[in-house]
Amino acid sequence: MARLALKRLLAAIPTLFGAIVVVFFVVQLIPGDPVRVMLGENASAAEVEEVRTALGLNDPLPVQFLRFAGRYATGDLGVSIFSRQPVAGEIAQRLAPTVQLALGGVLVAIVLGVPMGVLAAARRGTLVDHLCLGASTLGVTVPNFLIGILLSFAFASKLGWFPTLGAGTGGFWSTLNALVLPSLTLGLAGMALVARMTRSAMIEALGEDYVRTANAKGLSQRRVVYWHALRNAAIPIVTIVGLNFGHLLGGTVVVELIFARPGLGKLLLDALLARDYPVVQGVCFLIAVLFILVNLIVDLLQPLLDPRVQP
Amino acid sequence: MNALAVLRRHPSIAIGGVIVLVVFAAALLAPWLSPHDPAAQNLVARLRPPGTAEHLLGTDRYGRDVLSRVLYGARVSLIVGPASVLIASILGLTLGLAAGYVGRKTDMLIGRVFDVMLAFPSILLALAIVAALGPSLGNMILAIGLSMTPTFGRVIRSAVIGVRARDYVASARALGAGHLFTIAVHVLPNILSAVLVVSTVAVASAILVEATMSFLGLGVPPPTATWGSMVAEGKGMFLTAPWIVISAGLPITVTVFGFSLLGDGIRDWLDPRSG
Numbered sequence A: 001m002a003r004l005a006l007k008r009l010l011a012a013i014p015t016l017f018g019a020i021v022v023v024f025f026v027v028q029l030i031p032g033d034p035v036r037v038m039l040g041e042n043a044s045a046a047e048v049e050e051v052r053t054a055l056g057l058n059d060p061l062p063v064q065f066l067r068f069a070g071r072y073a074t075g076d077l078g079v080s081i082f083s084r085q086p087v088a089g090e091i092a093q094r095l096a097p098t099v100q101l102a103l104g105g106v107l108v109a110i111v112l113g114v115p116m117g118v119l120a121a122a123r124r125g126t127l128v129d130h131l132c133l134g135a136s137t138l139g140v141t142v143p144n145f146l147i148g149i150l151l152s153f154a155f156a157s158k159l160g161w162f163p164t165l166g167a168g169t170g171g172f173w174s175t176l177n178a179l180v181l182p183s184l185t186l187g188l189a190g191m192a193l194v195a196r197m198t199r200s201a202m203i204e205a206l207g208e209d210y211v212r213t214a215n216a217k218g219l220s221q222r223r224v225v226y227w228h229a230l231r232n233a234a235i236p237i238v239t240i241v242g243l244n245f246g247h248l249l250g251g252t253v254v255v256e257l258i259f260a261r262p263g264l265g266k267l268l269l270d271a272l273l274a275r276d277y278p279v280v281q282g283v284c285f286l287i288a289v290l291f292i293l294v295n296l297i298v299d300l301l302q303p304l305l306d307p308r309v310q311p
Numbered sequence B: 001m002n003a004l005a006v007l008r009r010h011p012s013i014a015i016g017g018v019i020v021l022v023v024f025a026a027a028l029l030a031p032w033l034s035p036h037d038p039a040a041q042n043l044v045a046r047l048r049p050p051g052t053a054e055h056l057l058g059t060d061r062y063g064r065d066v067l068s069r070v071l072y073g074a075r076v077s078l079i080v081g082p083a084s085v086l087i088a089s090i091l092g093l094t095l096g097l098a099a100g101y102v103g104r105k106t107d108m109l110i111g112r113v114f115d116v117m118l119a120f121p122s123i124l125l126a127l128a129i130v131a132a133l134g135p136s137l138g139n140m141i142l143a144i145g146l147s148m149t150p151t152f153g154r155v156i157r158s159a160v161i162g163v164r165a166r167d168y169v170a171s172a173r174a175l176g177a178g179h180l181f182t183i184a185v186h187v188l189p190n191i192l193s194a195v196l197v198v199s200t201v202a203v204a205s206a207i208l209v210e211a212t213m214s215f216l217g218l219g220v221p222p223p224t225a226t227w228g229s230m231v232a233e234g235k236g237m238f239l240t241a242p243w244i245v246i247s248a249g250l251p252i253t254v255t256v257f258g259f260s261l262l263g264d265g266i267r268d269w270l271d272p273r274s275g
Helices: A002-028 A034-039 A045-055 A061-073 A087-122 A127-141 A144-158 A172-206 A209-216 A221-258 A264-274 A277-305 B003-009 B011-028 B066-102 B104-118 B122-133 B137-164 B167-174 B179-215 B227-235 B242-270
Strands: none
Touching: A002 A061, A002 A277, A002 B104, A002 B122, A034 A045, A087 A127, A087 A172, A087 A221, A087 A264, A087 A277, A127 A172, A127 B242, A144 A172, A144 A221, A144 B179, A144 B227, A144 B242, A172 A221, A209 A221, A221 A264, A221 A277, A221 B122, A264 A277, A264 B122, A277 B122, B003 B011, B011 B066, B011 B242, B066 B104, B066 B137, B066 B179, B066 B227, B066 B242, B104 B137, B122 B137, B122 B179, B137 B179, B167 B179, B179 B227, B179 B242, B227 B242
């Protein structure tokens, strides 16, 4: 297990390096003078020159890249153009609400998606199956900003069950309460994907010989479905959750805007609108790192879920 | 099997196709169908509720006619969706063919590039590219197209690998056919169905990404009407003027639904084993 972990960790290094290349080159895409674009037309020539030197933009491209990669490798993500604070520090402050939100979204996707998929597979071809499929289609076709606005209207503005804005006032229950609607908004699209994947994996598992044996032994339908079939359908489900995690992180930008949560997504959006590129680069890189990390965990979970997968 | 029989066997193609055609017609005929100029402000008639003959879907806070803006908004979605998919499919086809046909080091290198690109959520990649290039219709198409390229590339790569192993490719090579000829005559025609299926479903995601970017204020700049920006403008007034959000949000959902249904149907038709 430790060897597998080390092997996968090493395999992730080129991808991480590639992610640094991508965030470096995003700024190179800016047409014309990037510093002018960042500071706006009213900045004086001295200010432009100061920022240009600070960012090292006068050096040749390979030198710039090596310095950039070296900084990123040591965890130095640069300084925000507007707040003049280190980007790593700004990210650290905003990380908690986003991680909570992402976990909430994953939880919603699993808790709603898996039973829906199991139910649809167990009742294949019936009205229940069609209803589950219809609901999951709705989950991927309704844009999440629309879901957020509607949920916020119904459960926050009208019923007053949850706060409309913010990440709570600090206590556990307040934080949790403020997390419900954003997690639902974020998780519904994931739920649809999880439900679909669960359904097809379960249909396959329910056709296997061991299910026939379990049925022949006279085990209850519930035990056959949940104990025998679902355990064997777990790997594709966990894989789709892992792959979907990146999509989820991308979705936090929208959800944090709608519910005014002070997280990474909001930080990124503000930086995008203000053209604060060091912050954009830092947040994008961190999101890529989180995504790579989650998929590493998914890889490591596979031999635990199915002993036939050789570590 | 004639076309009618296909449609009868795969009703999703018919339903999805009709939805897509209706939205295309609305976009195309917007100048004739719209009762008003979509950008014309009328401060006397601000936030009129829907249902009047003058403003069937009401007006927004500048007194602009919501119906006209919805019709014109369809144009942006239906330009950005297919155009960005075209970019993604051209790039994906080139890279996927190179990876799948040449194999070995080329395959590994291209695979690595895709891995890296896929580590960024596509909406994030698109947002970052647009933020760098500046918001405009063309840049948005480019950004969404680039962000979807790895998905296309991977599907095409595995389709190419499947086709390359076939006997007819080996026979063609043995008879002295060049690589380009083999690709053009034997490989390409046999992966087109895979490309068609991914493309249709990808248009749905591209339209969602476009709407999201417009909603976030990083799409086609105002005063151009887009569905996403209309929802963003109506968001703060949902309690008093819900018709703005609903009139702009519903077309997004219906259009995305239409394209996904069409894509699912085409997949079932071309590849009966999946599904």
